[in-house]
Amino acid sequence: MLSAKTQYAIHALTFLGERFGKGPIPINQIAEHRQIPYKFLEAILLELRKSGVLGSKAGKNGGYYLLRPPEEVLVVDVIRQMEGPISLLPCVSKKFYESCRVCPHAEPGCIVREFFRQVRDATLHAMEGRYLSELLDPHAVKDRLHGQRGGKMSYFSSTRRLLRSIAELRDRKRHSGRKIAI
Amino acid sequence: MLSAKTQYAIHALTFLGERFGKGPIPINQIAEHRQIPYKFLEAILLELRKSGVLGSKAGKNGGYYLLRPPEEVLVVDVIRQMEGPISLLPCVSKKFYESCRVCPHAEPGCIVREFFRQVRDATLHAMEGRYLSELLDPHAVKDRLHGQRGGKMSYFSSTRRLLRSIAELRDRKRHSGRKIAI
DNA sequence: ATATAACCTATCGATTTAGTAGGGTTTAAT
DNA sequence: ATTAAACCCTACTAAATCGATAGGTTATAT
Numbered sequence: 001m002l003s004a005k006t007q008y009a010i011h012a013l014t015f016l017g018e019r020f021g022k023g024p025i026p027i028n029q030i031a032e033h034r035q036i037p038y039k040f041l042e043a044i045l046l047e048l049r050k051s052g053v054l055g056s057k058a059g060k061n062g063g064y065y066l067l068r069p070p071e072e073v074l075v076v077d078v079i080r081q082m083e084g085p086i087s088l089l090p091c092v093s094k095k096f097y098e099s100c101r102v103c104p105h106a107e108p109g110c111i112v113r114e115f116f117r118q119v120r121d122a123t124l125h126a127m128e129g130r131y132l133s134e135l136l137d138p139h140a141v142k143d144r145l146h147g148q149r150g151g152k153m154s155y156f157s158s159t160r161r162l163l164r165s166i167a168e169l170r171d172r173k174r175h176s177g178r179k180i181a182i
Numbered sequence: 183m184l185s186a187k188t189q190y191a192i193h194a195l196t197f198l199g200e201r202f203g204k205g206p207i208p209i210n211q212i213a214e215h216r217q218i219p220y221k222f223l224e225a226i227l228l229e230l231r232k233s234g235v236l237g238s239k240a241g242k243n244g245g246y247y248l249l250r251p252p253e254e255v256l257v258v259d260v261i262r263q264m265e266g267p268i269s270l271l272p273c274v275s276k277k278f279y280e281s282c283r284v285c286p287h288a289e290p291g292c293i294v295r296e297f298f299r300q301v302r303d304a305t306l307h308a309m310e311g312r313y314l315s316e317l318l319d320p321h322a323v324k325d326r327l328h329g330q331r332g333g334k335m336s337y338f339s340s341t342r343r344l345l346r347s348i349a350e351l352r353d354r355k356r357h358s359g360r361k362i363a364i
Numbered sequence: 365a366t367a368t369a370a371c372c373t374a375t376c377g378a379t380t381t382a383g384t385a386g387g388g389t390t391t392a393a394t
Numbered sequence: 395a396t397t398a399a400a401c402c403c404t405a406c407t408a409a410a411t412c413g414a415t416a417g418g419t420t421a422t423a424t
Contacts, residue, residue: 365424366423366424367422367423367424368421368422368423368424369420369421369422369423370419370420370421370422371418371419371420371421372417372418372419372420373416373417373418373419374415374416374417375414375415375416375417376413376414376415376416377412377413377414377415378411378412378413378414379410379411379412379413380409380410380411380412381408381409381410381411382407382408382409382410383406383407383408383409384405384406384407384408385404385405385406385407386403386404386405386406387402387403387404387405388401388402388403388404389400389401389402389403390399390400390401390402391398391399391400391401392397392398392399392400393396393397393398393399394395394396394397394398
């Protein structure tokens with residue numbers, strides 16, 4: 001299970017994603033809308049800023065904002081950043097590899113290890129190429145587009161266009177043959 | 183990541199699986215072969231017995247043993263027993279469902295929830311229908327068969343037969359349409 | 365200057381983790 | 395009956411993690 005911290009982080013990021021391009025959003029706004037304890041959220045956002053996901057601006061009209069558009073923020077990266085390894089065993093993790101406590105030399109033939117490698121492959125496959133943009137509330141995103149484009153576009157044309165661009169981006173990434181470590 | 187307890191449990195069960203049919207195996211034998219602290223392992227085996235996976239026999243020549251053959255022990259059941267939910271969010275778990283802290287009413291349209299439901303489906307699909315028998319060291323299983331059948335069978339015929347029966351069992355279960363909850 | 369808002373350090377109680385210690389009970393081979 | 399071997403149970407502990415909270419510092423728009 002994901003810790004409360006990670007869950008809060010994801011929901012905070014969706015809030016910021018839905019308001020991408022609208023300038024810095026203050027912590028209390030996020031905290032109120034998403035029901036997250038202010039001080040806890042403060043620490044989470046600070047961590048996300050230090051890990052390069054968010055930018056911040058101090059002082060009046062300050063707050064936090066995504067450094068890149070939600071279409072380019074990998075959900076799996078956020079989870080790894082906050083939670084650590086996706087793998088169920090340390091010895092099948094690439095990003096957080098540690099030797100197993102039962103077979104410290106990680107024998108290549110370890111059959112338990114092989115099983116959990118398959119599990120992590122399945123989990124990772126479901127996560128890879130999935131972006132923050134896919135977790136946003138379409139209604140909020142609509143507002144965001146209206147805000148940027150002056151509200152000239154219809155709901156249907158704007159969201160259809162957005163969804164198409166997301167699908168294209170995701171498809172490109174999925175078939176790029178890029179190895180994604182776990 | 184799985185806790186040390188769960189990892190130890192799995193390895194202890196493989197040890198017992200490889201010796202299934204040979205009567206009770208004492209704790210210290212498992213502890214020594216699998217490098218698990220004796221007292222910690224004792225607690226783990228006790229828990230596995232209470233949850234119906236293992237049987238035990240006290241006294242001289244006593245020990246622990248699998249109540250059913252390894253071909254019938256689901257790995258995912260062991261993980262759930264020791265570790266809890268497989269899901270990454272409480273609100274997508276069937277066996278351990280709890281409401282999400284961000285949306286307490288678990289709105290059916292929650293897009294974050296949908297994402298993590300897909301992830302848990304993928305993880306579960308990799309686990310479902312996988313049995314303890316698939317995690318056993320073939321060499322140890324060979325010995326077990328030799329022990330039971332008096333060593334008359336050749337290595338190849340015995341293991342081939344075993345592997346075929348495992349594959350058949352797994353295939354039956356995989357296509358039985360049985361819903362496996364998470 | 366003032367209000368606002370991020371930044372930083374430190375702490376804190378509760379829970380979980382990964383064990384350890386020691387003794388009591390039951391079984392069974394002799 | 396003795397006694398060794400193993401199960402069973404309670405309690406404890408040191409460390410880490412979790413889920414926050416407190417309070418002061420720095421930056422910035424007005």
